[in-house]
Amino acid sequence: MLGYYVDLAWRSLKRTPILTALMVLAIGLGIGASMTMITVLHVMSGDPAPGLSSKLFVPMLDPRPVLEPGEKQYGINGTPDGFTWPDALNLLQASRADRQVVMAQGVVSVRPRRADLHPFFVHSEYATSQFFAMFGVPFRAGGGWTAGQDRERARVVVLNSKLDHKLFGNATGIGRTVRLHNTDFRVIGVLDDWNPQPIFYHQARHGVYGERDQVFMPLQTAMELKYPINGHFSCWGDGNDSYESPDCTWAQFWVELDDPVKVLAYQRFLDGYLGAQHAHGRFPRDARPRLFGMMDWLMHEDLIPGNLKMQMWLAIGFLIVCMLSVVALLLAKFLRRSGEISVRRALGARRRDIFTQFGIESAAIGAAGGLLGLAVAELGLWSVRHGPGGYATLATMDLPMVVGTVVLAIVASLLAGLLPAWRACLVQPALQLKVQ
């Protein structure tokens, strides 16, 4: 029976090629536009560290003074921009998590020894020693630094493979020196390819995408050399605005906790820390410390820029209008065949049969529209890739999205066909024959 309906659908669509083409076009445009935006948002909110993300946590304390009425709240959606250095150092030294890292980001100038290279700037990551182990960063050669080197403020750096290649060619630069700003550093490690998207460990009020860090060095080294930090550095009170001030938030503190029991224990530890600090008159807001899971934290930072969300809603609005048009066209197409329906009904077809027949016809149109939609979405993603924004290069469809596109198109056109098919199966057998 199914084969018969498919055959009927095929004949019917062939009979009105222009109408069919228009319906396919409407579905294709709507699905293509929506899937372009859905794909962009999907790749932007993916898990940048699969396997690790469930073990990584971002504690957040709020050391800021009580907000005066009318005062503007700075920070990331209610939480501060980061930790103060004294708090970060205390928690680092307490070492109550499986691993913990304090970090910040900046830009340094590289002054190559080679005569054919002009000086240039690169993004730099300043972190404590467990950064590489905690985030599963792969090394091509050498390795990271030790906690001891953190304390000694050692002049050591890890380069990413691109910068290593640029400076030292095919031989790795391990053991050689590189001049950053006015200081010589010894290269102790070279990373393998590693570029998680979004760059989850960066401080951000929105997601950071693209290519960033090329140089990694001990945080305390960068602090001693007074390297500037990119990102939000908020201070209050009349104290000094130095990195070490207890009244300036800027540092990011992340921990690794391998099981739920440890997560609970760490939350208790943070609560205890807050209590102890109260004794010193700090933390006037008395907000309970929070412990974000990594994916929750990314959500909290609000990865997706507002204009992209708006574009997605626009695309969905467009899809709805497209589908309404398809409903109208299908209604026209199905009811035009009232004569045929009534004959089939008179010959014994049940309402259910008519309904199935038209359902299959809608699905066939949907499938064709889905294929066109795929082409439109590929075109849309191609244009996103050639546009601005660090996320541009990410904009490609994976297999689930391809399948999802066609499925969405079929489901949408089935929904669109629901009303017309229902109207069609209400056609009275006898009445239609009489009128004819």
Add this chain to the structure above:
Amino acid sequence: MMEVQPILATLRHHKLIAALLALLVALTCGIVCNVAFMIQRQAALVRLPSGVAENELVTIESVSLGHDRNAVVQHKADLAALRALPEVRNAAVVAGLPLSGSGWSMGVPTGPESESPVDASAYYGSPGELATLGLKLVAGRDFRADEYVPLDRSHGVAGLDRVPAAIITRALAERLWPGQNPLGKAIYPGKGAARIVGVVDRLLRPNADSGSDNYLSMLLPMLPNDRDVTYVLRTAPQDRARVLKQASAALSRLDDDRVLMNKQTFSQMRAAYFQSNHRMIGLLLASALGLLFVAALGITGLANFWVQQRTRSIGIRRALGATRGNILNYFQTENFLIVTVGVVLGVLLAIGLNLLLMSHYQLPRLPLWYLPVGAIALWVLGQLAVLAPALRASHVPPVVATRSV
């Protein structure tokens, strides 16, 4: 206009289709009004004139790495070398440019102890900045050589406290002293008074946005002594690429211990600043056109169906004496009535969507005139979409009434 009564009577039997049509029109109207508003805002933004001679400027940002040199001395040497280049008409070292994306803004109190009514962007650079940028002076004069003070970045921009003069934009003058002559009045960017010596027509801020404060800026006679400065060169439009290349080479030759960045023409800087806005305009335009096209598709489809369904009744009416014009008119009026219902709903939807956008994306209120324009657009669209089916209906011969299909 023909009798509306029989049309309404017929529509009562086709509630579903009429409702579908009205819904389609309403959604299209609601979305397109808001999209058109967003296009208009973005288009106005990317067309903002900067006030500088955009076709004649090239810029090079230079960051010195050698910390032992005197920045002011180095800038002088650099400028001398740049001015010696054959096609360079004028050169200056500046901090901040319109549409560069980053700049310095501050309050401008009009009394030593008073609160500032607005924030304004401060530009400063070497003597000749005004002429190099090609700013249009509408009152007063350029700075005199003896008015320049060093910025003195190493002492917390101490130069700001000693700056004796300022040139402000007309917009800033109007904001500070509405309706008065600003020349000779004083602002207090630092601890001391800076007299207004000149007014320029326009000077866009480094970060232009959709707000109304885009031209609140001023020039201060302070010599940059930052290590990160921008050289601006003025040349003939056709020489820009060549000048850029020669100037970079000249700067590197003088001192290679620096990073040269953002080597670009002002036009490129503008294009880069508005790149995402241009994309947004393209995207919004495409979706508006797509929406209208798809809506027209739906309207035509339904009208076609209706005509087909009523072929017999049309024949009967023709046989009873209705003219072709009457039939054409019938379908057009019917379409007009349904679209009108859709437009009324659409206007409400447009306002609702706008409120939603206002709360989520800081969009301002939709100007009311968009609503009638959107309504007219949809009426026209409806009439165009129904024209072909209605014409076909009017060509149904009366004899159809006597046939059994």
